Amino acid sequence: MPDLFSCLMKEEWRMHSTMFGSISFALFPVMIFGIVFMGSFLLPLLSVAFPAGDLAFLAHASFLLLGFMVGGFGLLGNEMMNRRFGQASLLVYSSRSLPLSERFIFTNFVVKDIVYYFFLWVLPFGGGYIAASPFFGVPLTRALLLLTLSLSFLLGLCVVFLLSSLYVRSKAACLLIVIFLGIAGGVYTIWSGTNPTLLFPPYLLYSAFSWMMFLGTTIAVVTMFLASVVLFSPEGTGLSRTYRRRLGRLARVLSFLPESPIVAKDFLDLSRSGIGIGQALFSFVLPLVVIWFFLSLLRSSFPPNGLVVIFSLTAGIIASTIYTWVTEFDSFGPYSCLPVAVSTLIAGKMTTFLFLQVLPAVFIGTVAGISAGPEMIAPAIVLCLSISIYAAAVMAFLCGLSPSVLVYDVRVLLTYLVLDGVALVLFAAVSFASSLYAFLSVFLLFPAYLLFRAAGARWDARDPAGI
Amino acid sequence: MAAVIETKGLSKVYGDVTALDSVSLSVEKGTLFGLLGPNGSGKTTMIKVLTGQIRPTGGFATVLGLDAEKEGIRVREKVGIIPEQESPPSFLTAMEYLEFVGAVRKIPDIGERAEKWFELLEFGDKKDVLCKDLSRGTRQKLMFAQAFIHEPVLALIDEPLINLDPVMQDVVKEFLSDYVRKGNTIFVSTHILEVAEEICSGFAILHKGKLLHAGSVADVTADGGHLPGFFLSLVRKGGHA
Incomplete structure (x- = not known):
């Protein structure tokens, strides 16, 4: 596993860095750090219009979305990868030529995405905020943000991996679950008069940390990750699909x-x-x-x-x-x-x-x-x-x-x-x-x-x- | 005879790599011309430059009297091309791909022409299969069909027999020879020297981007010589013939 993981990491890095140069790409997290670091100095001004809690809420929402997008790109982009980089040219396709199961590769692929994008996006963002926080009087305990942003990102990533694993097995089941969750959210909102996003665990953790909730959120992430691995089913290969001329x-x-x-x-x-x-x-x-x-x-x-x-x-x-x-x-x-x-x-x-x-x-x-x-x-x-x-x-x-x-x-x-x-x-x-x-x-x-x-x-x- | 391809000092540099190094070459109308060379010698780059897919960094090339750099689209309108590694689009069927080519090239009777190619290359049973699900050999047949479906006066083909079985290789070789006999020109890039000797009348050898030799196959084989031997001796000397 460590060998495949490190190769996948190298491959992801090289795929990006060969497109616009190692230094230019290496500067990407530095730029995120810099933007957040400098942007953090505006927080005292912004907090006049937006309460600090709202800004933290938006940051958590952004990282949830980042998780959605990274997950969506990684899995739904299967065909895109084939078209862009040529068939079987990526390690993710190496089960065709090496004694590695597709589930094993998938597990490594998911872990790679988590680690890679953590260092590319999450760490520079949280780091920029934490580095700036002493300058505008925010206690360093707010370093908790790094943890809760990471959890937001992981939740988004694992939800998409789970849904996309399900999607490959049964499009109808996947759609039904999404519709059910949407209706449940709507019913909850109407019934309780409370926005369901207020129950978003990473934000709750940021607002008031508790070990129980941290444990619960971690278990949810791990469960979704394991479920997506178990449900993962590689799309049928060797099938010749025919279509009428359109x-x-x-x-x-x-x-x-x-x-x-x-x-x-x-x-x-x-x-x-x-x-x-x-x-x-x-x-x-x-x-x-x-x-x-x-x-x-x-x-x-x-x-x-x-x-x-x-x-x-x-x-x-x-x-x-x-x-x-x-x-x-x-x-x-x-x-x-x-x-x-x-x-x-x-x-x-x-x-x-x-x-x-x-x-x-x-x-x-x-x-x-x-x-x-x-x-x-x-x-x-x-x-x-x-x-x-x-x-x-x-x-x-x-x-x-x-x-x-x-x-x-x-x-x-x-x-x-x-x-x-x-x-x-x-x-x-x-x-x-x-x-x-x-x-x-x-x-x-x-x-x-x-x-x-x-x-x-x-x-x-x-x-x-x-x- | 008129030259259909003419290059003068043609160069292409990618970063630190010189893919083509001041190549001057002339290909006459009505020949089946082989561009030979080891892997990485610049053959594929040459075809890309000649068809205006990429720009030279030095010199110039004319194809059918058109400037390949400035009039690349017009060159590609007139010629047929089979790139070495390209596959047809994944989610079109084989027939739809030829319809797509017909629509882009504005060929009115594309259906009839396509049927002829399905018959000649014996893959009519695959016409409604998605291109991504076709075998490599069938994809090569499809790429062959798209290159010749508009009956171009000049075709540039990168490794024409790759992935084809021996029977189909024979069909293709016969087709190419016949196509040239009708007055058309074919420019073939290959490193299969036996095939080049069998079907080509003219040839050029590229090595590390440099043109080592250009001439006729008949001259090499006149005294019982063989193209593979000639090629190997030239390339092994590193161009100091």
């Missing part, structure tokens, strides 16, 4: 688009791989439901309708990651023998992305309608989609066809954060003033268009990755 018909239906074959292919990729449903569930609906519950606790800190505004902006950022769903399948390789430019491929992916914006539009429209009334539906949808399209255009410009890996480049990530951050702050401010001003966010479509055009020219001028 591409031609779909491309004809979409023939009004210049990149109709690429868009039609993307839709077939998403539906036949199961990644469309998996991503929609684990990378969109689930994180947003959790965010909603967390944000709703802060309702009193926002102006009227402010909660829906903030949620729309958050949903917009998460919806922009749909661009990563549609780029996960392809490197440029399979297109390199055809008269297709990288810019054409980006345009095709962006078109598919725009179609899939129906999902966030319906989601945010429903949430806004239920929580703030019908008058907030249109502003929420416009705000969410404008941010989403703008952020996706930023991603396309900065990362081309590799957004899910290039984001670990420090320069790329900082530029992404600045470009998105300016838009978020600006439109949060104006939409707080009046929800009608949310419609002003359509003006983001102009820079989005320019960025998209520039993305094509930028990535056409480089040797494409993946060939």
Whole structure:
């Protein structure tokens, strides 16, 4: 086990570091540390508007989401790994050539993800806060944050591993459990008048540490981890799946688009791989439901309708990651023998992305309608989609066809954060003033268009990755 | 005869590695031309540069009179390409992949053409199977079909017989020879020297990115010589022939 584990760690490191250089990637946790360290000095100012407890709550929610996302990338990205790095090129596939069971590899893979991302994200974040805390008068006992953030991350990771193990065995059972949990949360909220996220164990531990709760949370993490290993069932290999021809018909239906074959292919990729449903569930609906519950606790800190505004902006950022769903399948390789430019491929992916914006539009429209009334539906949808399209255009410009890996480049990530951050702050401010001003966010479509055009020219001028 | 491929001082450097080192080469129309070389000699890079997939760092290349660097898309419109390692997209069926190629290349009768290829390469029973579930050999057949389905005047093929069984290798060799007899040109990169000797009329040898030799197979075999022996002696001398 130690040998495989260390090899998996090396492989993960090299996969990232070869893409943008060892030093650049090594700086990533340093950057997280630096941002949190410096950001911590703003806490006394922020605490005027936000109670310190709320900020801690948001930090825990963020790490829960980080766990969701790391887990989702690791497992649902199976096909993506195949496409990007070639079949059987990763250690996770070594059961095909070495006397190692897939369950054994999976266990190592999960442990590797936990350790790797702990050092990449959790430790620098907690460390930055702890290092800064003496300077603004927070007692060092708040170092507990590092532990509780780690537990948040682990809970998110293990929930997704468990659900995805279940998903491979029975999609229906997995969906039923998610629906059941959603209904249970809703019923509990209505029945008790209490937001269920207040029961989130890591946050409770942070607020008032008790050994019993710590033990209970640890047992929950370990149980979910073991259950996901037991339930893990590698997807059937050696099966020849056949399908009726759909591409031609779909491309004809979409023939009004210049990149109709690429868009039609993307839709077939998403539906036949199961990644469309998996991503929609684990990378969109689930994180947003959790965010909603967390944000709703802060309702009193926002102006009227402010909660829906903030949620729309958050949903917009998460919806922009749909661009990563549609780029996960392809490197440029399979297109390199055809008269297709990288810019054409980006345009095709962006078109598919725009179609899939129906999902966030319906989601945010429903949430806004239920929580703030019908008058907030249109502003929420416009705000969410404008941010989403703008952020996706930023991603396309900065990362081309590799957004899910290039984001670990420090320069790329900082530029992404600045470009998105300016838009978020600006439109949060104006939409707080009046929800009608949310419609002003359509003006983001102009820079989005320019960025998209520039993305094509930028990535056409480089040797494409993946060939 | 007119040259369909012409390179002058063509170079490609990746970081510290020189994949192509000032290669000047000319391939005439109507030849089956073999680009030979050991592993890592720059053959695959050469095909990528010629088809505008990557840019040279020095020199230039024209393919069918087009600048490969500046008009890469137009080059790929006109030629057929079989890359060495690429597979067709995972979640399309074999037939759908050819439909996809037909849509991108704007081929109107793609269905009929595809059927001919399924028949010639004997994999019609796999046409509705997902590409990811096809065997390597069948994927190679599919890549072969996509490269020739628009009947290009020039095809650039990286290791054409890889993963094919002996019967299918024979079918493919015959097809290639016949295709050239019709006046088309085929540029084959391979390190299987016996095959090159059997089917190629012209050849060039690359070693460590440098062009060691370019000439006709007939010249080498005229006095009872063999291409493998010629190749090995040249490469072992490290290019000091």
